[in-house]
Amino acid sequence: MPEGHSLRRLADELDATFAGSAVRTSSPQGRFAGSAALLDGTRLLRADAAGKHLLVDFEGDRLLHVHLGLYGTFLVHRPPVTPPVGQVRLRLVSEDAWADLRGPTACELYTPEQKVELLARLGPDPLRPDADPLRAWERIRRSRTPVGALLMDQSVIAGIGNVYRAEILFRHGLHPLRPGLAVRRGQFLALWVDLAELMADGVRVGRIETVRPEHLHLVGPGERPAYVYRRAGEPCRLCGRTVLTEELVGRNLYWCPRCQPAYRGRA
């Protein structure tokens, strides 16, 4: 489930598992074979996440950039090492662990300049304590673009995906099509603080949990534990109105028309 919290967890796990160790690297699938050969046998120094991007430093000034995309996975295992199953883009093997990367959108070596460019085009990441929400606010407050689109724009805020977007807008009673410039500063700052807490919870728990404790009893067994995400056509958990969906820039929005009233020209 690769939203920002997953990448933070992955980076932490890779760092805890491999940092300081020499690793054998290979590309059983072949698509990363040349670069894997360059890394092979070098020491993995550090793994870190920025938004939904993973950056891994290796000895010899080599830098690995990975983006999992929609269905990529990078899973760490303990020995014994087993033969690759399916399409393994990159395999890491150390003395006491191994990991397989599958189905990523991006797996490539980065130059230092590419890393600088990446960080420069990412907005503040709510999972980083030094993140400055006012950088995001400056983009939002002057934009006619719907706030639902702005939140998913990684250059505005890094690390939000479709689940956090849908849920955070519900929690703050904001209609996803409200223009950025019609969001009040206080509303946005409250949303940011809430988002940072939810994403930090997501890192701890390993799941996106957005339903407030006092509403958990409204979630039936086996039901998706969300207010609106992927609940189109079902009743809002708080007011009973039917949850709506609509596509915006290629992704599905979900919202409750009563709890998140339409914008009618005033903030």
Place this chain on the structure above:
DNA sequence: GTGCCATGTGAAA
């Protein structure tokens, strides 16, 4: 068992 859709992005057209 089969087929569709999905937590996302970047390249190709």
Place this chain on the structure above:
DNA sequence: TTCACCTGGCACC
């Protein structure tokens, strides 16, 4: 705007 990535969960048969 469409496709590639080519996994995994789930609804449906």
